[in-house]
Amino acid sequence: xxxxxxxxxxxxxxxxxxxxxxxxxxxxxxxxxxxxxxxxxxxxxxxxxxxxxxxxxxxxxxxxxxxxxxxxxxxxxxxxxxxxxxxxxxxxxxxxxxxxxxxxxxxxxxxxxxxxxxxxxxxxxxxxx
Numbered sequence: 001x002x003x004x005x006x007x008x009x010x011x012x013x014x015x016x017x018x019x020x021x022x023x024x025x026x027x028x029x030x031x032x033x034x035x036x037x038x039x040x041x042x043x044x045x046x047x048x049x050x051x052x053x054x055x056x057x058x059x060x061x062x063x064x065x066x067x068x069x070x071x072x073x074x075x076x077x078x079x080x081x082x083x084x085x086x087x088x089x090x091x092x093x094x095x096x097x098x099x100x101x102x103x104x105x106x107x108x109x110x111x112x113x114x115x116x117x118x119x120x121x122x123x124x125x126x127x128x129x
Contacts, residue, residue: 026105027077027086031125046128049075054088073097086112095121 033045044064046057054075060066073091078084084102091097100112100123110125 026107027075027110030128031110032128034124034126036124045070047125052076054091056091071096077102 027049029050030046030048033047035041035045042061043058044061046059048055048057052074054073055069056071057067058070071091071093073096074089076087078087078099084105086100086102087098088100089097095114095116098114100114102110103113104111108127110127112123114121
């Protein structure tokens with residue numbers, strides 16, 4: 001390897017590591033699930049991503065103070081530059097425990113997708129805090 005190749009490799013590594021940190025920081029926080037399947041659902045659902053752990057909550061719409069934890073597990077981010085993924089594990093919901101494609105992640109919105117037998121599962125979130 002010549003010096004030019006080594007410099008490109010080092011710069012690429014630094015850029016990719018900073019992108020991973022940025023994505024991880026963007027994901028950290030509380031997200032409300034956008035429920036397009038049932039707009040009359042009496043509950044809202046929230047996911048809290050914090051330090052590698054995901055906690056899922058359910059809140060009664062007419063009494064937002066009534067919050068109950070519905071599940072919890074772990075998550076990691078795979079920072080592939082073309083296809084970033086969110087791996088969720090150890091929840092009680094086997095359908096959720098998988099490698100989700102991250103379609104969008106910014107300071108306001110998270111959209112993830114999972115290919116399953118017979119179709120595709122999408123989850124869309126808006127950032128609360």
